[in-house]
Amino acid sequence: MYSVFDLGVGKPVSLDVQELALLVKAMAFAADRHKDQRRKDLEASPYINHPLALVDVLVREAGIHDHRVMISALLHDTIEDTETSAAEIEQEFGATIRSIVEEVTDDKDLGRSVCKRRQVERAPYLSTEARAVKLADKICNLRDIARQAPVGWELERCQAYFDWAKQVIDGLRGEHAKLEALFDDIYRQRPG
Numbered sequence: 600m601y602s603v604f605d606l607g608v609g610k611p612v613s614l615d616v617q618e619l620a621l622l623v624k625a626m627a628f629a630a631d632r633h634k635d636q637r638r639k640d641l642e643a644s645p646y647i648n649h650p651l652a653l654v655d656v657l658v659r660e661a662g663i664h665d666h667r668v669m670i671s672a673l674l675h676d677t678i679e680d681t682e683t684s685a686a687e688i689e690q691e692f693g694a695t696i697r698s699i700v701e702e703v704t705d706d707k708d709l710g711r712s713v714c715k716r717r718q719v720e721r722a723p724y725l726s727t728e729a730r731a732v733k734l735a736d737k738i739c740n741l742r743d744i745a746r747q748a749p750v751g752w753e754l755e756r757c758q759a760y761f762d763w764a765k766q767v768i769d770g771l772r773g774e775h776a777k778l779e780a781l782f783d784d785i786y787r788q789r790p791g
């Protein structure tokens with residue numbers, strides 16, 4: 600083992616050197632792919648803040664230390680939102696990471712309303728790892744919206760996003776109690 604350290608969640612964490620290296624590689628990869636993108640908040644924050652926020656929720660708030668989940672969280676928007684292919688993810692990070700990232704990737708060619716419906720339909724069939732990434736993604740998105748509505752979003756759109764996110768999450772409950780509780784906490788701050 601390369602190192603053992605406590606991340607403030609009450610138990611020691613160990614990653615072997617290959618896992619740690621792959622995690623750092625995913626950070627650098629995601630930072631590079633998202634480098635020209637900004638979030639939809641007023642400050643137009645750097646996009647990379649979002650995947651980093653997911654990992655923070657997973658590791659420090661939910662105590663999830665599976666490196667495959669952490670790496671997939673870092674990469675979760677690269678296929679959907681950047682010029683990154685699934686084959687490239689497999690080449691750089693292996694078939695397991697590719698499969699988790701693909702599970703949480705929307706096919707944007709289908710249009711927004713179809714993508715949203717498909718997320719609800721697919722939620723019950725997600726792997727345990729993909730469920731964790733999906734929960735962290737929705738937690739972070741709801742927290743961002745609760746803090747400040749995205750530019751151009753009316754109250755109704757924020758409320759509709761909260762309700763849709765809950766429909767997705769309700770379809771994948773039962774495997775990640777801590778993350779589900781964090782989701783329920785933020786859902787209670789539904790705007791309006």
Ligand code: ZN
Nearest residue numbers: 649675676736
């Ligand atoms: Zn995301």
